[in-house]
Amino acid sequence: MDRVRQSDRAEDGVIVLTNHRPEAAINLKGFTLLVAVFLAFKGFVIAYLGLDVYSAAIQKLEYGSLLEQAGAFIMRPDVVSQAVAGQLLPIVR
16 A cells, blocks of 8 residues: 555545556657767768768778677768768868
């Protein structure tokens, strides 16, 4: 009975079952921010190294271990990160 919260009891003492769902550890806003920061990081690295050097480094990773292959897959240049790199290019150089 000690584990039952006071809010789960009706005024007459009858226990009322309610569904207490815990909040998600990562919400949509946090996940969106994480993806945006990751794409900005990729864009910065592409702008700093240049697309040719960046692509060559990713290509080397594709022939490495399973972990390196997974990293190469995630770090592949995409349209958004290339657009970010284009915006950052005047700042980096």
